Amino acid sequence: MNKTVNINLANILFHIDENAYNKMRHYLESVKRSFANTSGSDEILADIEARIAELFHEKLANERQVITTKEVDEVIAIMGQPEDYMVDEDIFDDEPVKASKEPKRVKKLYRDIEAKYVAGVSAGIGHYIGLDPIWVRILWVVFTVGSGGSFAFIYGLLWILIPEAKTTAQKLDMRGEDVNISNIERKVKEGFDEVADRVKNVDYEKVGNKVKSSGKTFFDTLGEIIMFFFKIIGKFVGILLILTGGAGLIAMLVGFFTLGVFDTIHLGPLNLYELVDATDTPFWIVAIFAFLLVAIPLFFLMYLGLKILITNLKSIGAVAKFTLLGLWLISLIAIMILAGKQAASRAFWDSAITDNEYYLNNPNDTLNIAFVSNDLHWNRRTLNIGDMVVSYDDNGKEILSSKDVEFNFRTSKDSLIHIEIQKNANGKSFPNARETAEKINYDYTLEGNTLELNEFLTTRRENKFKNQEVRVFVYLPKGMALKFLNNTDNCWRINTKNDSDINDCDVYDYKWIMGNNGTLKCLDCPNKEIAISEDNNHVKINANGIDININENGEKGKIKIDEDGIDIDVNDNGESFILKIDENGIHVDADQN
Template identity: 25%
Template sequence: MKKTISIHIKGFPFIIEEIAYTRLENYLKRLKSALEKEEGADEIIEDIEIRIAELLNEKKTTAKQVIEDQDVLDVLNTLGDPSDYTEQEETSGHSDYHSEYQSHTHNERRLYRDTETGYIGGVCSGLSGYFNIDPTIIRLIWAAAFFIGGVGLFLYILLWIIIPKANTSIERLKMKGRPINVDTVKEEVERAANSVSEKSKQFANQLKNDNRIKDGVSAFKKVIRIVVGCFLLFIGFIALISLITFVFGTAQFFPATTDDGFLSIPSMAALIFNDSFDNRLAWISFYLCSVSFVVFFLLGGFATLFNLKNKWYRYTNLLLVLTGIIGFSIGIIVFSRTGRDYTISGEIEKEIATVSSNQLVIMPRAKTQLKNTDYMVKENSLWHIYIGNNTITESGIDLKYHPSKDSLYHVLIEKQAHAHTLEKAVERAQNISYKYDLNNDTITLPVSYSYPKSDKIRNQDVTIHIYIPKGKTVSIADAVIGLEKPALDEDDFDEVYEQRGKIRSDGTYRHRD
């Protein structure tokens, strides 16, 4: 167990072992003593302290936050011992002898790797310092050796292993062949300190730039939050206004009119859903989904705009989501039950006329009695549905023309409806009322048909099939329809060739080949 203390070196906090702190304190005292007569000693020492702080900071990791004695030793070895400069002064009697001693004794040159200015292992930088050659030239020679036979790579790795790294200021001076004295050491220390200072400035500028980026990102996020919040509020308010209009306006904006006003959507829904229970469930589903949707967007807009993130907001959101899911689930059940009543089609077909003449005349009858209490669904001045107290009347009669197999006209009526069973579908088809008139070669066809309101709207439809003899025609409104036999086999003609038309609610006829 080792005692530790907390210190600050140039603003950097450290937890350091007591023995390491003592070693570092003694080093700084010796350094101050060695440089006390030098001009700018305080600045040099301050730069060295910054260097010490940086080197010690590099020793810290996520798993290791305490500076140990060995860490301090490594840092001090990198900076060099202050006694390396003081010893020279003590061994010299006067300045001339001192200079001569320096030039003969300490002006030695050794090969080191310069990792501070190098890019990879510092081999090229070390060679350039040793031979006093531009490092770019050394690198070009090495690159040429690499591309010519690949010798450069092997030799570089070998030298990287063999040549030691210049760790201290003294070793860097030896690498450059410079004399080791107070001036050169001070110059080297100043150079290293300037390098650290420059790196520190770059680091500080980087922090400032990072802070500016963070501020910019924060401002951008704020703008996005405001835009998204306003958008959510806009959707929420539009949905709220629509819901209020729908509820308190009694939802009377369905495109159906009568003397009493508009047909309400609830009234129309009652004609579609199977029974009153399904109808009520459908409206419960609608209100649950609508209210949860409106509140979700309004609350989400306010929360986004004002950056609300408390538990109340999360729980409310959860409640709204659950409410929406419940409403949606009820809606799926109701609509699946209603949709099942549209799955099976039932038809009944009956021949209503056999005519022997040169031309069959079809007369559309557009007159339909409409009571003041009936609703009429219209589109482009054409009505489609009358909704009375007990019956529903739909307009639009489909006509299909087929080749007759004999010389007679054959007219058939087909009634169709849907239900969840074939029996129920056929029953609904039988409930369709369509009153036509036959007078010799003239058939009067109403433009509409009706069925009981209790049968609901289940795709009820009426189709008139007319079989036309060869060479004869049908006259309807302003159109004359004849079937010319195409270039097909006899059997194919009877099965494939047909034409279509439709009598509209105003008594006009539209033909489709």
């Protein structure tokens, strides 16, 4: 059992066992002695400690894990021993550089504030892609002008999202160089040499005037103002992304466990998914693919919001990112394949047609037509989708019942009654569609002079939803009288032509006779009234007869022809004339003053 020690390394707390602590302490003391007489030794040591802390943090699975001698040895192997190099590098200019024990590092994207014009975004991107920053800046200008200024907003977002390279380790990461003791020492010395050169060549008088006039450059001031507003916008966008992604993830999790684990997609004995699925894919597989397809983008949306709000948020790692991306691509491809199969299962349309002939013993009798509803199926329903309901027959077997039935009345070419039933359905091929249509059940009866037509169809549950429908064509001999005994619930599905412009929903109020070309002639419809009126003048022609009334400039006239006879009354400037013909004879009365 080893004793553990708490250490603070680059402001990060670590738990380390005593043996590992002693080894790390001796290592740091040795490094410190190596840089004792080196310019910028404090900065070099701070960067070395920061790099060691970063390596420890990467190797720990959680914050409670204790650092052992194994982790210390691995870090020392990466950083290198002080005796592996000499501080005074000028002595060994011709000595070949030893190969680093750490594999070549992948570049990290930072803003290079040392080579910035505005915020160092272009310089950082240039380091990352290996391109001179001047070309990146030219591209920014071209894209900004070409997009009407929208790329300036993108630049601002990158300004917020990309961190600046502050420490020596970050600057080495930005260039893809190994972050070890040798490179850290070299980078710090380069910084001091650059500062020394600037001090030697500085124009003190010019600098003094500049300090007196302004302590900041124009771009620094403008950058701080822009940065302030972009940070506010960035925080707002981050919060919005977190809320959107988090709420979506919660909804997806609730939906997944509700529909998948607890299987509440079953409404009693009904499985809705199986009724609409034509691919025979298990529901749990589809549920997993759909969940991953939506949940993974929502997770990354929330993660992006967290990255915007929390600058030092630990990355989930490249392995996790690529794993989630792979799962999302697999889910997308699977859903696209299933959707294609689902569409293909209903891509074709075909019909199954039956035609029967009937002869009435007394063709002069009126044919009574009645519509039979599916009230029984509706009362037994467990679910309805549009015109289709899921119900049970008298034997307790589950069936599908639909009101998608239309009735067409036309003139027969002979003296027989023809009833044609056309059943239609979708399928993955013409034979499959025709087979599905043949499985549709539709009944009607003709007993005596009464024709009963079902206003619904049925099919077995295993036939699923395939847009099943029925079209009924009733061909009646010319001159046959017919009467609609009742109206169907879907009266708009009755297709008739008549000579009285009666709406299909009102044809059951009257008695009809079949005419030419499927036109029904009404036997008891009310006569139409023709009425023309203007002020006191009018002309009326209706079932009561003809009524004409004229009143203009003192001249009056009236002609009325109805069941009581003919009545003519004329008054012209005081001269009147009356002629009346009725059952009592002819009566004439003339008054000419």
